[in-house]
Amino acid sequence: MSPxxxxxxxxxxxxxxxxxxxxxxxxxxxxxxxxxxAVREALTTDFGNRYAEGWPGE
Structure with a gap:
């Protein structure tokens, strides 16, 4: 067997x-x-690469 x-x-x-x-x-x-x-499955979707700063509509 090789090293x-x-x-x-x-x-x-x-x-x-x-x-x-x-x-x-x-x-x-x-x-x-x-x-x-469930969290691992969600992270494999497009949501895993999204983020937002602040509150919606600000």
């Missing part, structure tokens, strides 16, 4: 372990919270 493939396998395994650990915890750091499926 690059070994690094890939090790990285993938670590990511898998972290994912399993994260599934069983309650994230208390706001930046680590995972959005709900």
């Amino acid at each position: 690059a493939r070994e690094y890939y396998e090790k990285t993938f395994e670590l990511l898998h372990q972290h994912h399993e650990w994260f599934q069983g915890t309650i994230p208390l750091i706001a930046s680590e919270n995972v959005p709900s499926p």
Whole structure:
């Protein structure tokens, strides 16, 4: 197995372990919270790239 493939396998395994650990915890750091499926779906639409400044009609 090539060194690059070994690094890939090790990285993938670590990511898998972290994912399993994260599934069983309650994230208390706001930046680590995972959005709900509904939010993730909304962000894949055109709304994910839109923003507005101020109130409508100002």
